[in-house]
Amino acid sequence: MAAAVTPSKNPSEGTPGTPPARPGYGRLLRTRGAWTFLLPGFAARQPFAMLTISIVLLVQHTTGSYGVAGAVAATTGVSMALCAPYVGRLADRYGQRAVLVPGVLVHTVAGLGLTALALAHAPLWALFAAAVPTGASVPQIGPMVRARWGAKLKGSPLMSTAAAFESVTDELTFVLGPLLATALCTGVTPAAGLVAEAGLTLVGGLLFAASRSTQPAPGRTGDGSTRVPHASALRVPGVRVLIAAFLGIGAVFGGMQVSLAAFTESIGQPGLNGVLYGVFAAGNMLSGLVCGALAWKAAPHHRLLVGYTALALTASGLWAAHSVPVLAGLGLLVGVCVAPALVTGYTLVDSLVPAGARTEAFTWLTGAVALGQATAVTVAGQLEDRLWDGAGFLVPAGGTLLALAVLLTLRSWLAGPSRGRTVARGVGHRAPAAVD
Known part of the structure; x- marks a missing residue:
């Protein structure tokens, strides 16, 4: 009996001949397997919002200059912006887990290394050198969560709801992350923000990577059935x-x-x-x-x-x-x-x-x-x-x-390559194969 009822509870799947369900957060969060990547994903994306303010507060404390602190933090931001798309391309091609696990380890080591250099009053060039891999290896958890929603929903009208949910989650992250980092840096020690950022990245990132059943199949169409050329x-x-x-x-x-x-x-x-x-x-x-x-x-x-x-x-x-x-x-x-x-x-x-x-x-x-x-x-x-x-x-x-x-x-x-109702009927995943 349970097996017969379960499919109707999945908002990403419809019954033939029935209209698509009205979008809503309740239906979205009842998507089968969603919580296995949402909870670790929320923890793993907090460091993204903690990194900049943690660097500013630590480097300003050790150098006495907000200008230097801002420049070091900006270096991580530019490095992340330049490298993130290539990390995303590798995740699409080889799978999220294959890219995320080594990336999390590199980011943790680089972040702790930057912390140690700042506390040791290392030369400025050393801080900038450490900031580059720290920013370049920031785990792209938000985009990976969005890609998992796309694989689960496959053209469902709930895709807009999922995009809104992720936007709100991002905004909440950028409210909570800086508050946590500031509290740690001012209430514990100036290095506590970066240490916590590295720890959350390691634990949250590895737990997110462990949820293998929800990650999109690398190099395949939305339903995972057909391998497509990478572009x-x-x-x-x-x-x-x-x-x-x-x-x-x-x-x-x-x-x-x-x-x-x-x-x-x-x-x-x-x-x-x-x-x-x-x-x-x-x-x-x-x-x-x-x-x-x-x-x-x-x-x-x-x-x-x-x-x-x-x-x-x-x-x-x-x-x-x-x-x-x-x-x-x-x-x-x-x-x-x-x-x-x-x-x-x-x-x-x-x-x-x-x-x-x-x-x-x-x-x-x-x-x-x-x-x-x-x-x-x-x-x-x-x-x-x-x-x-x-x-x-x-x-x-x-x-x-x-x-x-x-x-x-x-x-x-x-406008996109496909028009009409094909996406709403749940067969929109065929369109990308034609585009490629």
């Missing part, structure tokens, strides 16, 4: 457009972080920085939850254009805010507009990219956010130093407007 996700035109969009989203994150800190310091209330950024993050999380709970009728590429236009318009008003209430309100609106763009962008990967290249595609998007954020932090800081207070808010405006221009110009690239 880079970057060869898909729509992915290149999405990279531009996600660079703009990274500009929002980086520009907001620097500009909010500069604004609150300029008015003599630096403690409000965390409150204002928290309002922005809260808008992002709540909007992401709503996006995943709705049954959308509009095509994802149309939703992306509408959502990104709203993001660019709201981000363009930040520079004109001169009071805390106005800035808080605008920040909330920007956060509300970020989530739909992120969610829809990740959802589009399912229709644009063959199953054998999706992990790589997700890492390109994640890396684009990181690269956009690192660039925005640098540019916004220079604008705040050289121009007026609040000039850094021009970075989110400029980044999103440029990205919107790319989206509007190349919007036809986002």
Whole structure:
């Protein structure tokens, strides 16, 4: 009896002749085997948000310079952004476990090595040298989780819900991770943040890798039945457009972080920085939850254009805010507009990219956010130093407007290779084979 009932409880599978189930988080989390990768994945992705602040606090403590600390942290971010897509490509080709286990070990050793060098007051070149492998080996848990959802759901309408769920999880990670790292560095010892980051990476990463039954079959179509030729996700035109969009989203994150800190310091209330950024993050999380709970009728590429236009318009008003209430309100609106763009962008990967290249595609998007954020932090800081207070808010405006221009110009690239109802009927996994 149990065997006969179980399939109907799996939201990724439908019964022939019945309409697809309405998307919802309850149905998503009842997907068979989901918790075997969600729980270790949540633990393993916390270090991603802890790394930068942990390096800044430790290196500043040992060198006395925020400039040096920021440069070392930025080195890890750039290294991660450049190497992540190639890690994703290897995972698609050889399997997540084959790439994740050695990567976790390398990252743990590199992170602990950077910690030891900083405590030993090593030369700056040694810190930068250690920062490169530390960033390059950051485990790409988020993209790997998204690829597992794609393998489990296979064109189900729950894919948009899964993308929203992952967006909210990412945002929660970037709220909890820095708080944990800061508490450890200030309450225990300046090295505690990086040590905990390395420990969580090791334990969480190995547990995630141990969940072998849910990882996508390497080099095969979504159902694992047919081996397909390997091709880079970057060869898909729509992915290149999405990279531009996600660079703009990274500009929002980086520009907001620097500009909010500069604004609150300029008015003599630096403690409000965390409150204002928290309002922005809260808008992002709540909007992401709503996006995943709705049954959308509009095509994802149309939703992306509408959502990104709203993001660019709201981000363009930040520079004109001169009071805390106005800035808080605008920040909330920007956060509300970020989530739909992120969610829809990740959802589009399912229709644009063959199953054998999706992990790589997700890492390109994640890396684009990181690269956009690192660039925005640098540019916004220079604008705040050289121009007026609040000039850094021009970075989110400029980044999103440029990205919107790319989206509007190349919007036809986002339509995807397949149209109609084939994906909704559950046979969309055949399309990637035709593309390749």
